[in-house]
Amino acid sequence: MDDLVPRRTPRHVYGTDQDDPNPGPQPGRTYAELVGGALDGQLLDVTGWDMDESADGAYLITEAGRYGPGGRADYVPRPGDPTRWDWNGDVP
Structure with missing residues (x-):
């Protein structure tokens, strides 16, 4: 019966x-x-990023984006909620 209980998988940390x-x-x-x-x-x-460092967001390497291996996904902090960063598109 325990096999039917859904198990929560841990959230994956980028990198x-x-x-x-x-x-x-x-x-x-x-x-x-x-x-x-x-x-x-x-x-x-x-961790350790200050407001200036995170204000512009980050280009994060991903193989699953529009440009395939070596491409990057552009994420920016959501205004008013720095705990959520929104996708802003893919870049080569």
Whole structure:
């Protein structure tokens, strides 16, 4: 009967290996949720980033975006909610 109980998988932190036994968030770290695009639902470790560093967002490497391997997904902090970063498109 226990096999029928849904199990929650840990949220994947961007940059951790797919076969990492513990790809989820770690205590004492600060994360932003990536919303939309190829990295939707992943967490970005922003520990130690100040407002100036994160204001412009980040180009994150992804193989699943429009430009394939080596392409990047552009994510920017959501105005009024720095815990969520919205997808702004893909770049080569």
